[in-house]
Amino acid sequence: MKFGVIVFPGSNCDHDAYHVISKHVGQPVDFIWHRETDLSTYDAVIIPGGFSYGDYLRAGALARFSPVMNSVKKFAESGRFVLGICNGFQILCEAGLLPGALIRNRDLHFICDHIYVRVETPDSPFTNEISAGSVLRIPIAHAEGNYVCDDQTLDELKRGDRIVFRYCDPNGAITEAANPNGSRDNIAGICNRERNVLGLMPHPERACEDLLGSSDGRDIFRSLAATLAAAV
Amino acid sequence: MFVDFPNGPIMKAKVYVNLKSGVLDPQGKAIQHSVELLGFTGISDVRQGKYFEIALDPAVDNQQARESVEKMAREVLSNPIIEDYRVEIEA
Numbered sequence: 509m510k511f512g513v514i515v516f517p518g519s520n521c522d523h524d525a526y527h528v529i530s531k532h533v534g535q536p537v538d539f540i541w542h543r544e545t546d547l548s549t550y551d552a553v554i555i556p557g558g559f560s561y562g563d564y565l566r567a568g569a570l571a572r573f574s575p576v577m578n579s580v581k582k583f584a585e586s587g588r589f590v591l592g593i594c595n596g597f598q599i600l601c602e603a604g605l606l607p608g609a610l611i612r613n614r615d616l617h618f619i620c621d622h623i624y625v626r627v628e629t630p631d632s633p634f635t636n637e638i639s640a641g642s643v644l645r646i647p648i649a650h651a652e653g654n655y656v657c658d659d660q661t662l663d664e665l666k667r668g669d670r671i672v673f674r675y676c677d678p679n680g681a682i683t684e685a686a687n688p689n690g691s692r693d694n695i696a697g698i699c700n701r702e703r704n705v706l707g708l709m710p711h712p713e714r715a716c717e718d719l720l721g722s723s724d725g726r727d728i729f730r731s732l733a734a735t736l737a738a739a740v
Numbered sequence: 741m742f743v744d745f746p747n748g749p750i751m752k753a754k755v756y757v758n759l760k761s762g763v764l765d766p767q768g769k770a771i772q773h774s775v776e777l778l779g780f781t782g783i784s785d786v787r788q789g790k791y792f793e794i795a796l797d798p799a800v801d802n803q804q805a806r807e808s809v810e811k812m813a814r815e816v817l818s819n820p821i822i823e824d825y826r827v828e829i830e831a
């Protein structure tokens with residue numbers, strides 16, 4: 509199985525993602541410059557966190573027009589796996605690969621903190637090694653992580669079991685106090701209808717080593733690796 | 741300020757982008773709070789938006805320019821999930 513990490517001007521979590529795939533997943537991984545268009549050798553691509561194009565206009569808005577994004581669309585349509593983390597989630601929403609949008613945090617601040625998310629469904633290629641209801645401690649680092657969508661979209665997400673992660677307290681309770689940024693329904697991560705594209709605001713790639721304060725993020729990469737091992 | 745076109749005076753497009761009415765505007769709320777702290781009264785709501793001035797080549801005809809700017813506003817300058825836009829063309 510082969511992974512790719514897409515690099516936009518302004519990406520800054522690309523090396524973290526690369527490190528996790530090479531060291532913890534133990535699989536080959538390439539950086540993919542945003543002007544590349546050939547993704548044919550990859551089984552999964554990660555759109556990493558950062559500030560692509562300086563977050564100009566709206567977070568993720570300009571990265572969507574990079575040449576690689578057309579290929580990412582086709583890549584996703586072919587059923588291969590796309591993981592968007594933080595700015596990657598924002599880009600996937602702007603590109604229309606995931607519904608909704610991410611706006612300024614409720615309290616305006618850039619939040620850099622370890623938070624808790626509850627795994628809402630093990631029925632995704634990114635969570636199939638985790639039991640539903642598990643609580644993961646993972647850092648967030650964003651100013652625009654406030655997930656918004658209309659009522660119909662929320663209903664579709666719920667009915668389709670597509671809300672993958674929700675912000676919770678340490679015991680797994682979904683409360684307003686545990687919602688760091690005002691996201692609708694405490695949504696921290698969602699997948700597409702076909703379930704092969706996941707976007708989430710928390711940074712699992714920064715939570716793969718105890719030295720960094722948490723290794724809970726490894727479960728997500730372990731799940732994706734298990735999915736790929738079964739598929740390849 | 742603007743690029744000089746050899747074909748005559750600048751035609752300008754103005755694009756206004758605002759959050760849709762149902763979408764929470766934390767920045768607008770913070771601005772409202774601050775101006776009220778400063779003593780400004782009689783404010784019931786503040787919504788922050790974006791404003792773009794786009795210089796157009798006057799050689800392009802008005803209708804074509806309008807369509808092009810509309811498309812730009814719809815597909816790039818605004819995110820239709822959360823924002824509305826309005827385009828004005830100024831000769």
